[in-house]
Amino acid sequence: MLSSDDLDLLVTRGFVVVEGLLPDYLLTALVADCQALDADDALRPAAVGRGEGRTRDASLRGDAIRWIDPHPEVPVRGEFLARLDALRIELNRQLMLGLDHFEAHYAIYPPGAGYVRHVDRFRDDDARTVSFAAYLNPDWSEDDGGALRLYLPGGEVDIVPRLGTCALFLSASIEHEVLTTQRPRMSIAGWFRRRPLLPLKVVPG
Numbered sequence: 001m002l003s004s005d006d007l008d009l010l011v012t013r014g015f016v017v018v019e020g021l022l023p024d025y026l027l028t029a030l031v032a033d034c035q036a037l038d039a040d041d042a043l044r045p046a047a048v049g050r051g052e053g054r055t056r057d058a059s060l061r062g063d064a065i066r067w068i069d070p071h072p073e074v075p076v077r078g079e080f081l082a083r084l085d086a087l088r089i090e091l092n093r094q095l096m097l098g099l100d101h102f103e104a105h106y107a108i109y110p111p112g113a114g115y116v117r118h119v120d121r122f123r124d125d126d127a128r129t130v131s132f133a134a135y136l137n138p139d140w141s142e143d144d145g146g147a148l149r150l151y152l153p154g155g156e157v158d159i160v161p162r163l164g165t166c167a168l169f170l171s172a173s174i175e176h177e178v179l180t181t182q183r184p185r186m187s188i189a190g191w192f193r194r195r196p197l198l199p200l201k202v203v204p205g
């Protein structure tokens, strides 16, 4: 769980980096699951945008992804989602964010891939409220690239995607980028969502 200092940082600074949010045995199982899915060719090139603006362009975003859903034969997925759901409830209790759902996918960025600077909230959908990343790369060094770069009012912050590091940041306001990776980079990207606050459409007549 997040400490009250972590929660304060998320609100006041817009992001927080935490170690130890997920226990080692779970991280190990997530790494193995992601690797097994990759070996089965179960990840697909990711798209950017939504609706008619949805495109695939590896020069913008080079990862391959697989959404994480509970599976009776792969308990690690359900356990991961249950933990993040407990965190969702904690975020609601402490920060009253009204989050109603958590969604996440595995991602693998091959060498040479990255994800250009962007925000996670879509222009036509304000449901994504808090973004989450968990990194699954043992023995990662800064020279391997692939850092998550956050663009903040006070400057840039780079987060090294090392096994066990997790980051949370505000989906609507924090611009970020995945710097080009030199080695295959494994992660989970997720979003705590709230019910969309789109205006109701008035039907004429």
Ligand SMILES: O=C(O)CCC(=O)C(=O)O
Pocket (backbone or CB within 6 Å): 107, 115, 120, 133, 147, 148, 176, 177, 178, 187, 188, 189
């Ligand atoms: O993996 C990361 O560090 C962030 C990925 C990201 O920005 C995204 O999937 O929207």
Ligand SMILES: [Fe+2]
Pocket (backbone or CB within 6 Å): 118, 119, 120, 176
């Ligand atoms: Fe993102």
